[in-house]
Amino acid sequence: MDAPLSKQKRFVDWLTQHSASFQKLQFREDNEGCGSVYASTDIAEDEVFLTIPFSPLVLTDGLARKALPDSAQSLDGRTALTLFLMQQRLLKENAFFQPYLDMVPDKIHTALEFDDQDLEHLRGTNAYLTVKELQQKLRQKFNDTMRIVGGELKEQDGYTWEKFLWAETVLSSRAFPAHLFGGGVEGEIVLIPLADTLNHKSRHKATWIKTQQGLEMSGAAASKGDQLFNNYGPKSNEELLTGYGFCIEDNKDDMVTLKTNFSRDPDQERKSAILKQLGITDETIHYLQMDSVPELLLVAMRVMAMNPAETGYYFDLMEQQEQDGTENEEETLKGREQRLQDRNRRTALVLTKELQFIGLRNEFAMLDLIDMLLSTKARGILEWDAQLSAPQNQAQEFAQIYRRGQREILKSCADIIRGMFSVLLEESQSSNMNMERAAFIGSNVQQGALVQAERRPKSSDTYCDAYFKVKAHDEARSMSELKQEAIQQVLLTASSIMNEQREGVFGEALMSAFPGHGWGEKDGGVEEDEELDEETEMAVQMEQDAILTCFLIFESRYPEHFKRFITAAKKFDYSSQLDEDMRDDVQDLHQSLQDTLEATDPEKFDFQSTFTAKAFLWATGLLETLSLSLHIDGDLVSGILAPRDAAPGS
Template sequence: MDAPLSKQKRFVDWLAQHNASFQQLEFREVLTDGLARKALPDSAQSLDGRTALTLFLMQQSLLKESAFFQPYLDMVPDKIHTALEFDDQDLEHLKGTNAYLTIKELQQKLRQKYHDTMRIVGSDLKEQDGYTWEKFLWAETVLSSRAFPAHLFGGGAEGEIVLIPLADTLNHKSRHKATWIKTQQGLEMSGAAASKGDQLFNNYGPKSNEELLTGYGFCIEDNKDDMVTLKTNFSRDPDQERKSAILKQLGITDETIHYLRMDSIPELLLVAMRVMAMNPAEVGYYFDLMEQQEQEGTEDKEGDPNVREQRLQDLTERTGLVLAKELQFIGLRNEFAMLDLVDLLLGTKARGIMEWDAQLSAPQNQAQVFAQIYRRGQREILKSCAEITRGMFSVLLKESQSNNVNMERAAFIGSSLQQEALAHAERRPESLDTYCDAYFKAKAHEEVRSMSALKQEAAQQVLLTASSIMHEQRDSVFGEALMSAFPGHGWGEQGGGVEEDEELDEETEMTMQLEQDAILTCFLIFESRYPDHFKRFITAAKKFDYSSQLDEDMRDDVQDLHQSLQDTLESTDPERFDFQSTFTVKAFLWATGLLETLSLSFHIDGELVSGILAPRDAASAVS
């Protein structure tokens, strides 16, 4: 407390006169909105409780020595440096973080609140009499930094607040034992044992640094309660409506906020990202399963509930999806895609902070020092969560190469509506149920490689791309025929294609996507005759008719592709490219269905590597 000793003594004497007990921190004079309304004019009676308290603080401050609460207000600083008081230079030190936009928005809303309030009470509480924006801001920061929830004092609706002189002088200490008890005499606080001369602390609760900075004006180094907030955005997803419906069943909406903590990614965020990573086939499969679940429930409506529950459990085990509560695993393709999206999200968030770090000057005041503490905490949390994501990706990649996991089945979970697919699909492998835990065990004795290195390996081991097909050219005639058909974008070069940040016009981008799809389609048909590197994958793929999921427009496009490639490829080698018995329209539909179901992309060092999920056989895997 920085107030002069005379003010401190006056405050202590005033507390004693009004029955405050210092051993129990007990005080009965509390500033409530009810008390505030009694002192305010009729024009203020329609205002909400917080605004009434704000005006009351302004009024008491302007009354000076005649104010009942003046001894208390003497102890309140004239300027409380919460983030609401940050000027443009202070805000500069928050650029790139969540808090920057949050605080700017709060400042704008608060200024608008002042103008709206003065339109209501301005005839009674005039700006020229001291009811200024600056005084309003001061009163609001008093409330944000010192107010208690009203229910602590035995009353008040949700969200109502009160000011309790003396009790609000205690500083915050994380995880400090502090208990507030409402008694017949007043409010008592008990806490950890303290000796004479020790500072007494309160515990504001598990507050993140963003909350502390915004509401109280300080941050804590290595705050165990710190977090990074994230929101998922489906607004640009062409399948937004159906995906939002899935998330709604799980209690997740566009407004759901996910909280990242040190070494902790919330499961609900992973669920949301799995849904975001769903392709149309997986979304359709999910809704088909939901329909089956509803039918099972309807059929058993009058039956034994235990039997009904067992049937639903059997359905879940048969399909490999956990319905109604959470999506813990959809399939190998989806899990790789989800982890790639999470890595991209975390990386984008971290880069948004670090890009500003180099541009910021050294802190010039305490507000900027706290802003730097906040920035460091955000970076460290994002870094720790990126390490978790990297570890999960590493374990998943190892599992995809394991002989103990039937990956061709796992890869096809969520890929077909056919009963044959349902009969063959299996649940998420047991070894994947705790693959996050497996990462932490591995971390203790084995350094995890960079995410870029892991994705490069994944691209080689489980991703079949147009450039990898053209680069390997195990059949030279086949490779030359494809290169003559698609000469424009360097598909025959290692890494051929386009860098992620390279600007392309819409027509070129569409042309490249069509070319890649055509190359993959031809390769799948070619490989299906005599499987070599992808025997396990092709053998599994032949069991299912994915073409049943293609709509009429897609089927017409496949017919056109078949016709356009026939002359080019058949003229190269009619025996290899037999469009009558091998490269048939039916084969093109089959391959296109596979492509639509199992397409996968990885973001690797600024490049987007796209292809089809096709785990290689272990014996022929590329090292």
């Protein structure tokens, strides 16, 4: 213990010699063997217990550059500090900052120091790719730096990769942002001896004050013997692991990061334009926290789940807002900038309100997409959990804490999505749901003006994370069970039509029209493990669409289980959105089915008054606008959003 004590005494003497003040502090190891700072006597709340003069104790990039050769002057500030730390370490006893660096561990176990075995314990998580990328970038940074300064700071003289990595981890784990103290610009950092010895405690009161002489620190009250803490600010476990080398159990600031990807969406351009008005781009990172799904993620996923009709409607709405406020030839440049700012702000406000709920079809599709996203991310972690060995060192133990936190956040957010799905399913079957406003695009516009009435039974303020968390707690069904219920109650499929109608006149007609469909089997009569070629798959899809189209027309004339939906649907005609090729296909379908259906029952399948070409166009437009697919237990079930009427007495 003599050596550590002598290092500690040299450090204290060095600080005191250069006017640092810390009379109420003492240094010793904490329960985990780390050097920490404790109160030697009681400290009152907001009492200054630490003062560090700027000069000569604070390490800045300006100070570093003065000690480095000419070749290093073009480097950025962080790299200059990295080389300076290496230089000071190599000078040993001749270095001014040696007493300080003696207190810095020879190896700081941030994730940058993880070896292959440690990295394995991050498999399946965001941090795995983050750390791999950081390690590669840091190695490249070392190579680039040595190409610049290698003529004067040589590897054979000690400027090695290992020391470069050590210096970088010193900065990542101990540096302070310079701008917090009124100096430097965003991104610049400084090292503050003694101040960086205090360990982090989340949400702990810690106040830094800049004075003419230096920096003063105060904070929460402490009793004699209490450990004193700094507060690095809200840090997730991923940030703590990669930058500082530790994780916190039950970290209230922990999060899971997500990015949305529109790259394969055929309507990417218009959807991106809509999201851009809200400040959302392909690079936007969404942060999930415990029991908290960010609203911007829901908005982004609603836009991602838009079908062409929805995209066109909201794109036109955006353009309409952007065209308001015509340009005045006499307006000044400043006036024009103000007008454009006001226009963009107005457009963002309108879209923000409108995108809280687009419609039943879109909301079900959006929740299905997020459920798939969260399930895939959680599954990636769980699958690796089963393959990992027990932790063999502290780095791997921290990795396990991080993994556990990621799983818990994902589960809590998945529960909120499950609560949202449960509420939506319940509302879609409720008589309190205005089917016209809730299900159909354009129903919220009258004579060009937005209708302010809510499109859901409750006010928009009701639908928040806390509300959905309670609903999820009270909902005993799993997400798969809820989706099964949705398929039974709100998703009309060709399969459900065939199963329910096979004994009736409609079923008889459909069996004649589509004899090979496979009544009572999976849609299209396809075996569970049978793979279809592209041509056959398209034929099956066309047949299923034809069945749905015919049923919508039949139900519009003889409503049985969908009266509420059909009554609202009759007020909307989306056939104008069908392109010429699709209109020709509909015409062909109409002609091809006439003889078969009329032969079954010419009264109910009257192609002169009910099953007209116009009716086929109406039903096809409805199908194109309200088509919905749900992922459930590895299968994709497709149909049209068509909530059934509630059972009597329900």
